Amino acid sequence: MRPFPRTTPPARRRAAHRVATCVAAALAVVAGACVQADPAEAAASRIRLGSSADAGRATWSGPAFTMNGSGGIVSASMTKAVDAIRGGTGSLDVVVLAASTPSSGSRTPECDAVMRLSGINSCTTWTLTRASDGNNAQANTDIRNAEFVYFAGGDQCKYAAWKSTSLRSSVQSVVAKGGGAGGGSAGHHINSSVVYDACRGSITSGEALADPYDAYATFTTGMFDWPNYAGTINDSHFVTRDRMGRTMAFVARALQDGLVTGGKAWGVGVEEGGSLFIDKNGLATLSGADTYVVLGDHQPEKAVPGQPLTYSGFKIWRLTSGQTFDFKNRPTCGYYLRSVTNGVTDGSLYSGTPVTGC
Structure with missing residues (x-):
């Protein structure tokens, strides 16, 4: 389990929550239809650890994948993936994708763990809270320049919403060049x-x-x-x-x-x-x-x-x-x-x- 869980809505109760919201609105408003509005979402955020410059290399030795039963990084499997992709030499860049920020503690728990491994040049956490954030230009640039993309735990429905955005092809390009992908919990589901x-x-x-x-x-x-x-x-x-x-x-x-x-x-x-x-x-x-x-x-x-x-x-x-x-x-x-x-x-x-x- 990750040390600082990301905020995940109680999915089974989503529909009930929407009904309750509409009821509350009906009591507060004498006339007019009840419209369920999405809560205000923060803008896409980027936190980079390690080198500010991407690793430069023409070819990589993957692909490689990690599929985790809970959200956090498992050092043993991540080390194997990193070593397989870099062919035992050099260092690589990792991007972590999340749809919410952790409820407490570090804002970059996955990257904190990744940066303790050998062969890592940088680790960048992108928090993309809206489906349209999958088209964020800087996020897609970072993904395409990375050698491994890790989907954090949280809500796989939000990840699935990125299917129709540029993010999907950007992640695919990482695997196609010999990099890798993976994730834990919701991030496991999406892979x-x-x-x-x-x-x-x-x-x-x-x-x-x-x-x-x-x-x-x-x-x-x-x-x-x-x-x-x-x-x-x-x-x-x-x-x-x-x-x-x-x-x-x-x-x-x-x-x-x-x-x-x-x-x-x-x-x-x-x-x-x-x-x-x-x-x-x-x-x-x-x-x-x-x-x-x-x-x-x-x-x-x-x-x-x-x-x-x-x-x-x-x-x-x-x-x-x-x-x-x-x-x-x-x-x-x-x-x-x-x-x-x-x-x-x-x-x-x-x-x-x-x-x-x-």
Whole structure:
């Protein structure tokens, strides 16, 4: 977990909050319609640590990625990513993107951690509070000149709103030149092919299994599609917040609605304190707490609005610290099986006997 959490609105209560605001306005105003206005937002802000000049170099050795279960930097995986991108020599520039400022403490907690690592020339925190800030010229210049872009924890719906801005292509350009990307918590979500965006609110496992088309199960596609990471749906705070069930529902939805190609959807759930470092060949190495990869490789038996999910044979890999998972050549063995019948799972979701005779 980050030492100074960023301010995150209670997403599940967003709609209720809007209703309450309108009611309050109706009581205060005798006539006129209730209009929900966005709260005043601060202008985009930039804080740079380290060198004021960008690192100069023609080629880089990535791409490399970090996928974190909670918002903060995990030094072990970030060090691997930095070293992979710079090829063990020189130094690079990092940009941290956030949609809100931390509620207390340092205004640059991610960059504070990054600057303690070897091979870092600078780290710049951009706080972009409005969707239109994704077109901020200086922010996009900093991103394109960087070699790694890290999405902080917070609210992935705000990150998804940057899809239609220049920021998306700027981040893509960093990966294309051999740099890297990553993030934690909300920043982990935004880095998968199918993004659970939580734009209507956060959904629990129980709610998602009871109705995979619950109004709070909303998705964004077409944001990023990183090399070797196709067909993925990231989830965070995985065991602590008991999110296996909702990841199963997300996988079923991705298959049912054609959000992925090739007939397979892969949930990637990382626990708090865990981080996957993924190299340019698609090999992921876990540091810290457990990660689960959840494969759906056939259409759900039942995934319809207003009814509980039925899906037989989710294939689940449990990774512990130091273990690897090859996203380029995805394994066909070593998983355990779990099924859902009318919204009810058939056993412990976070452990099982691996299938070896595949």
